[in-house]
Amino acid sequence: MIIPNWLYQRGKLTPDASALVSDERQWTFGELYKESLEISQQLHHAGIQPGNRIALLSQSNQQTVLFIHACWLLRVEVVCLNSRLTEQELRWQVEDAQADFLLIDDAKFAILDGLDCVTFSEVLQKEKKTYELVKQWAEDQTQSIMYTSGTTGVPKGVRQTAGNHTASALASVLNLGLTEKDSWLCMMPLFHISGLSIIIRSVIYGMEMRLYEKFDAKEAASQIAAGNVTAMSVVALTLDQIVRVMEKENMTTHPSFRAMLVGGGSVPLDYLERATALGLPILQTYGMTETCSQTTTLGKTDAKRKLGSAGKPLFFNQISIKGTDQAGEVGEVLIKGPHVTPGYIGSQKECSPLTEDGWLATGDVGYVDEEGYLFIVDRRADLIISGGENIYPAEIENVLLAHPAVREAGVCGKEDEQWGHVPVAFIVSESVTEKEILDFCETRLARYKLPKEIQFVDELPRNASNKLMRFELKNWL
Template structure:
């Protein structure tokens, strides 16, 4: 099986349809195809050929889109680096990638010594028609995991991974003639790249933004015909706050919500504003989404069923497959699972066994095959032999009318081994109410109630909106 660059396909089938917008500029498929051709020529002038890697340090930018598809036409591999990392953090990642050369946006260049300026890279090039057929196992991207439990590992994702992810998402959400995805997730993370590839394969338009801003997001929804978006709970709430719960236009179809469970009151609030918010579960090693709620059966209670073509199972520590309602480790199998970790064969063998990706997350399936994510394995709290899942406590705290958001982490305890500590951000900057413990006891067993409640202005999150629990643990230990 071989594929042609989707931008070239779009230029042949619907050349005047919009493919990309960014910074006030718009590109049709014909224009983007011509632009990608110039980038192909610029890469060739640097000697890039099939299998070569190019490192990149950039926030989301139209140049990144051109680079991604140009590398695809040459069989090259993009290694986007997290734009929030320091120079010292970036150095070992570049060493792992061993790129032919690196590119960087001007504002970030000092962190990547020797990098070529991204913005002007293809300015003097003339379009090249060269295009290498893409195959399912063609590596396309190396994405480094967050590295919260050690040195980051580079997950190698293939063309087949991205196409399978797009097919699975469309199979779950339903086809849309010319979707317009709002791209506020960074293109150095899998969620942003999944939106980029999904829109290209579907013949849609990526409405790309450098970063998320609530007011700008609402303008895009109201004035730019955006049909789809991806949020986390905090950004969804900021969008609703900024628009004062005003209903979205009928052109807006749905929003995918990642980064963990969403409080039920927030989902209800989104529905009231006309936003169909679907919870998801995914990870870098599975090319973004693994499970997602179906639009016609979403209730906000689970992360939904596996996408078409994907399998999810729950296993015991001994590897036994568990039935519905049983808690255990989440494992994933299907065409979106990565090719492996770059230069880490042992880590690859440990993570992918017999085709099953061992996620190190914990969850359970219901009778309908829908997944509930209980915790990351490293987030599990064991108090006196009893398992405590932070997500359960966080959902109870988030349902308190005065609570903006909450996170729970475990800290060592001389008597119990470990106890939960809750960080709580209040609405309007109010002080912590005295009834939080009582509020928790109404819904939780006594051993699950946090030992302490600590006030915080806002929870620390990374560029993808994922909670940085390590930061909270350190703060809990020092408080």
């Protein structure tokens, strides 16, 4: 499959349509293409060649959107660096990726000594050097590289191709639909697949992207209530924060708001029920870095009937449960489709993520019900085996989060002489005692699932996309 150069094609088709809205200004697709093209020519003058690999360290703002598009116009692979990493972690990823240059937003980040750095300000002062613009891309052309969050071990550099991203965007729009008034509220980090995928969907769909550098629950709630946006991507934590604002301010969801996509792990039923009561159309999704965002999504018509499900596979995708064909039987989730990465780079290059049959082993545990709906139970690596019984931390967390005084909850296993391992809970709470928590859990959890220890903390360890890092909880123990 030959894929059109996304921004070039969109700039030709709908040059006057709204493309990007930030707190500073608004761009049409024609303006976005023109300014990105100029930056790409300045990057070329700075010594960056088509086919190079660039590591990008930047903020989630409009300038980053322009630089990402500029890199793709120049046919440069972009390694999206997590700006929250330490200098040591950043160095490791840049070196592992064998990046030709490190491109830095010098308004926020310092140059890393010893690495071949080019800053945004240096690029923008360069003259423009023209190059031959490639108007069509090969399906297997690498567009982006993202390192896995490292929640299960050593980070892996995941290749994401033009074909992967295009297939993901098309599968999503076949499920969600598209209108001329669509505007996607983006408060996700652009170095994460949930943020980057919105940039890509915007140009493929011809859809406006309303960009914020950081998550702001009050701003999100007001935009949703005012009808300025029609879709948003969140995780469980940020969904809860938006819902709390809307409840407190007696806000209702504007009729034009069509989809609140919730990913990044299981969502407590309490959150879903409260969001639904506010009129928020919740669509639970399941995906990962290796699948360029969504693999399954729960349709709006099934949201109440299949509460807690991550839905069915999107049109081009397949899912399977390893070792079983029986509905309801729990096992490792396998994925296949054109959105799945062809492999890793760097130190993990020889470690293929795919089986001989082309399935991606996710490391997530789940089941498919009799109607084909996927339910994610937990991460296989987080499973607690206590006295021979399997305990999934997410199940305990969902119960804890249903308590009105609990803001956040994380559960992990602790070694125990008698049982092997027992669950321990970490809680962010407004005001509640350990006894009140345990009394609440006793009627909702089997005794062997009850937390044997509760620790009250100010915050839980989360990565840049606000996913809970349970391995850090184990380190705290």
